[in-house]
Amino acid sequence: MSQPPSPDREGFEREALVHLDAVYRTALRLSGSPMEAEDLAQETMFKAFRGWHQYEAGTNAKAWLLTILRNTFINRYRRTKQRPEMVDITEIEPYTVFHDVQDASPAQTFFDRLVDDEVLRAIDALPEDFREVLVLSDVEGLTYAEIAASIEAPVGTVKSRLFRARQLLQRELYDYAVEAGYIEQRRDRP
Amino acid sequence: MSDPDAIDCHAAADQLYEYLDGELSPTVESQIRAHLADCAPCFGLFDFEETYLRFLEARTRAQGAPAHLRRRILDELFQHPEQPPRS
Ligand SMILES: [Zn+2]
Numbered sequence: 116m117s118q119p120p121s122p123d124r125e126g127f128e129r130e131a132l133v134h135l136d137a138v139y140r141t142a143l144r145l146s147g148s149p150m151e152a153e154d155l156a157q158e159t160m161f162k163a164f165r166g167w168h169q170y171e172a173g174t175n176a177k178a179w180l181l182t183i184l185r186n187t188f189i190n191r192y193r194r195t196k197q198r199p200e201m202v203d204i205t206e207i208e209p210y211t212v213f214h215d216v217q218d219a220s221p222a223q224t225f226f227d228r229l230v231d232d233e234v235l236r237a238i239d240a241l242p243e244d245f246r247e248v249l250v251l252s253d254v255e256g257l258t259y260a261e262i263a264a265s266i267e268a269p270v271g272t273v274k275s276r277l278f279r280a281r282q283l284l285q286r287e288l289y290d291y292a293v294e295a296g297y298i299e300q301r302r303d304r305p
Numbered sequence: 306m307s308d309p310d311a312i313d314c315h316a317a318a319d320q321l322y323e324y325l326d327g328e329l330s331p332t333v334e335s336q337i338r339a340h341l342a343d344c345a346p347c348f349g350l351f352d353f354e355e356t357y358l359r360f361l362e363a364r365t366r367a368q369g370a371p372a373h374l375r376r377r378i379l380d381e382l383f384q385h386p387e388q389p390p391r392s
Contacts, residue, residue, distance in 0.1 A: 124383045132375065139370035153374050160378045213353045226360040234364040252326070253358060254365045259328050278322055285357060 122167045130170075131163050134177045137255050138184055144250045145188050147239060155191070159184040178261040181251060185265060211282060212289040216298070228297035229288060237287045245280035252277055312336050317347050325355050 122130070138159050142152035162183050163170070170179055216225050238246060247266060251257045259277075263270045293300045317340045323329050324337050341348045 124379070127382070128379075132378070135375055135378070136369035139374065140366070140368050143368065153371070156370060156374060157378055157381075161381070164382055211350065211354070213350050216353070217349065226356060229360075229364065231364045231367055234361065235368075238365065249361075250365075253361045256362075259326070274323070281322065281357070284361075 121164060127164060127167070130176050131160065131167075131180060134180050135160065137177055138180050141181055141250055141255060142184055142188070144235075144238060144246060144254070145185070155184060155187055158187050162187065175257070175261055177255065178257050178265060181255065181257070182265040185247075212285050215289065215300075225289065225292055225298050228292060228295075233291065234288065237284055237291065240287070241280060241284060245276055245283060248273055248276045249280040249284065253281070310336055310339075312340050314340075314344060314347055317341070317344070318350065321351060321354055325351070325358060 121127075135156065139152055139156040142155040142159070143149060146152055146155060159180060163180055166183075170176065212225075238249065241249065248262055251262045251265060252259075257265070259270050259273050262273045262277075266273070289298075292298045317324075317337055320329060320333065320337060324334060329337070341351055
């Protein structure tokens with residue numbers, strides 16, 4: 116049995132390596148360490164190269180690479196693939212800050228004041244299950260179906276996690292912006 | 306007078322993110338679009354959340370892989386093509 120052919124350099128650069136930024140960024144969000152992220156991104160690309168014949172042409176190569184990355188991350192840290200829902204956190208009542216912002220500062224002010232590092236820190240502080248879906252969706256632009264396949268969970272789970280992740284992050288960013296004095300707090304809140 | 310396909314504020318809010326993410330069927334999407342055209346509070350909410358999602362994307366994508374990483378990967382894979390690296 117002969118090995119299936121590896122991609123040529125040009126093909127691999129065009130189809131896979133073009134997503135190295137996304138793979139590295141996501142590795143950084145998953146691991147929290149630039150050194151680990153380099154390692155994970157490199158291993159992901161090597162695995163993609165060796166498993167190139169498993170990639171279905173025409174499907175989203177970025178989603179495929181991010182799935183390899185996630186599996187690499189899980190194997191390396193011996194995480195379990197299916198983690199139990201964290202009941203205390205998923206039961207938090209989701210709550211948009213829209214009304215608070217509307218009554219105090221213009222929404223645009225709230226978003227304009229926060230810089231990259233502040234937003235990334237808040238994302239990194241999210242519980243892992245929520246951080247994962249938020250990064251795949253809101254940073255990397257994967258569809259619900261692609262995320263569901265990647266994290267091996269039903270689409271319904273992706274939807275509910277994404278909803279809570281977005282609301283949780285929004286609340287964190289809002290509280291942070293108030294505390295930092297970037298925006299005014301709504302008057303009738305304690 | 307009332308449109309049998311019309312949806313209320315609650316149904317609209319329930320599908321807020323699916324709408325913004327483009328994950329709804331064309332039928333439901335147009336029901337929500339119709340509601341937003343008629344309902345200022347829901348329009349405000351949807352507009353705010355859409356701004357929020359665009360803001361997240363804009364603040365999180367500047368970070369890229371270091372140049373040496375890309376070089377290292379290419380070197381490992383294509384300097385000795387007959388011996389693919391075992392990581
Ligand atoms: Zn409404």
